[in-house]
Amino acid sequence: MNAFFAAYCRAFQTAFHLLMPLFPYRMPEILNNVREIPGKLSERNVSAVLLVTDSALRRSGVTSALEEALRDAGVRCTVYDKTVANPTIADAEAAMQAYRAGECGAVIGFGGGAALDCAKAVAVQAARPDKTLRDLKGILKVHAKLPPVFAVPTTAGTGSEATAAAILVDERTRHKFQISDFCLIPSYAVLDARDTVSLPPFFTATTGLDALTHAVEAYIGRSTTRYTRRASVEAVRLIFRFLERAYRDGGDLEARKGMLRASYLAGTAFTRSFVGYCHCVAHTLGGRYNVPHGLANAVLLPHVLRAYGSSAWRPLKDLSVALKLADERTPDFVAAERFIRAVTDMERRLDIPEKFDCIRPEDIAQMARYAAREGNPLYPVPRLMDARELTRFYVATAENLGDLAETAENLDSLAETTENLDDFAEKAENVWKPLKYGPLRGNKGTTS
Ligand SMILES: [Fe+2]
Numbered sequence: 001m002n003a004f005f006a007a008y009c010r011a012f013q014t015a016f017h018l019l020m021p022l023f024p025y026r027m028p029e030i031l032n033n034v035r036e037i038p039g040k041l042s043e044r045n046v047s048a049v050l051l052v053t054d055s056a057l058r059r060s061g062v063t064s065a066l067e068e069a070l071r072d073a074g075v076r077c078t079v080y081d082k083t084v085a086n087p088t089i090a091d092a093e094a095a096m097q098a099y100r101a102g103e104c105g106a107v108i109g110f111g112g113g114a115a116l117d118c119a120k121a122v123a124v125q126a127a128r129p130d131k132t133l134r135d136l137k138g139i140l141k142v143h144a145k146l147p148p149v150f151a152v153p154t155t156a157g158t159g160s161e162a163t164a165a166a167i168l169v170d171e172r173t174r175h176k177f178q179i180s181d182f183c184l185i186p187s188y189a190v191l192d193a194r195d196t197v198s199l200p201p202f203f204t205a206t207t208g209l210d211a212l213t214h215a216v217e218a219y220i221g222r223s224t225t226r227y228t229r230r231a232s233v234e235a236v237r238l239i240f241r242f243l244e245r246a247y248r249d250g251g252d253l254e255a256r257k258g259m260l261r262a263s264y265l266a267g268t269a270f271t272r273s274f275v276g277y278c279h280c281v282a283h284t285l286g287g288r289y290n291v292p293h294g295l296a297n298a299v300l301l302p303h304v305l306r307a308y309g310s311s312a313w314r315p316l317k318d319l320s321v322a323l324k325l326a327d328e329r330t331p332d333f334v335a336a337e338r339f340i341r342a343v344t345d346m347e348r349r350l351d352i353p354e355k356f357d358c359i360r361p362e363d364i365a366q367m368a369r370y371a372a373r374e375g376n377p378l379y380p381v382p383r384l385m386d387a388r389e390l391t392r393f394y395v396a397t398a399e400n401l402g403d404l405a406e407t408a409e410n411l412d413s414l415a416e417t418t419e420n421l422d423d424f425a426e427k428a429e430n431v432w433k434p435l436k437y438g439p440l441r442g443n444k445g446t447t448s
Pocket of ligand 1: 158211293
């Protein structure tokens with residue numbers, strides 16, 4: 001990355017970090033059960049709500065206790081159950097129509113991150129009818145009091161129940177973007193492990209690894225606080241302790257509870273300390289190919305952590321020590337590598353694939369640009385990378401490059417010689433090679 005832009009990024013991040021104590025961060029009020037929702041609605045004089053969920057979840061009966069409680073309390077409930085993975089602007093607008101038709105005064109997101117983000121997007125539209133969702137892309141553009149948002153996560157998870165952002169896909173460009181403002185932090189989060197027991201093993205694993213990615217990226221970034229460090233470490237410990245148990249036995253309530261807590265803690269951490277390039281690249285894969293968000297993060301995480309090189313060794317060592325994989329006397333890079341290997345070992349046991357089979361060379365330049373635009377200058381990552389450098393992660397994780405790999409020389413030389421990203425796809429024909437990061441390569445401080 002060019003030095004001037006790098007200096008600008010770091011100055012921007014430092015200013016944001018210094019201003020952080022002045023920002024109106026808050027925690028959602030925690031409810032233990034959906035049956036507490038009607039009481040909270042009546043406190044706020046709300047007599048009609050929109051329930052945003054997905055059809056499979058509703059058919060499974062998971063939402064029926066809530067619908068019954070609302071009915072018993074005389075609250076009118078309009079249901080929007082067409083939420084899909086990676087919700088689009090059109091989805092959020094359709095949900096908004098239901099909100100208006102039902103003359104609702106609050107919104108309940110019930111499901112995975114998609115339902116929660118769609119519910120937040122409804123609240124944003126209710127508060128800012130003068131703007132489109134496209135107008136509100138980015139950070140701190142909403143500036144309004146939202147109707148009450150209740151987040152009922154059924155995955156553990158996206159952490160959306162604790163975050164200040166809604167992630168949507170612009171269906172015109174397949175660009176996944178966020179609307180981020182403090183007012184998007186839900187008013188209430190219902191953390192009931194029983195709501196997560198029906199989550200199938202694959203989604204238990206991938207959403208759990210999304211939570212792990214939140215905790216790790218929040219911890220290794222340069223804008224942490226004492227709270228976010230503590231929350232991240234606790235989340236990492238809980239995930240290593242409980243994720244595999246929840247994956248093997250969905251009915252293990254103790255494990256489900258631990259994961260729900262981990263997801264929430266990681267959400268509170270990353271909404272203050274941000275994520276990193278793993279999320280930037282994952283968002284582009286979700287936007288372009290609908291790769292489930294947690295799966296994208298899971299596959300990318302080890303690659304991104306190694307690419308940060310020595311800039312991430314010390315914080316990764318802390319996590320390694322927290323998991324008792326190393327102690328203070330262990331050299332930083334060895335401890336960091338042990339942590340990364342613990343992640344990849346766990347991912348293998350959770351049957352996470354090592355590659356994506358959907359990446360098309362001709363899409364990489366655009367996706368890398370989107371990823372860089374999301375991360376820079378906002379995310380206080382350990383080591384800055386521009387779009388050209390981010391291309392390595394697509395190549396490293398693309399499965400369908402078999403023949404090209406034979407003629408490949410080295411991705412790094414491509415990254416250094418490709419001045420114009422638009423030429424990338426053409427040049428890539430000759431130099432594709434899935435990256436092979438040596439375990440302790442780059443003693444000088446970087447694996448790139
Ligand atoms: Fe995430």
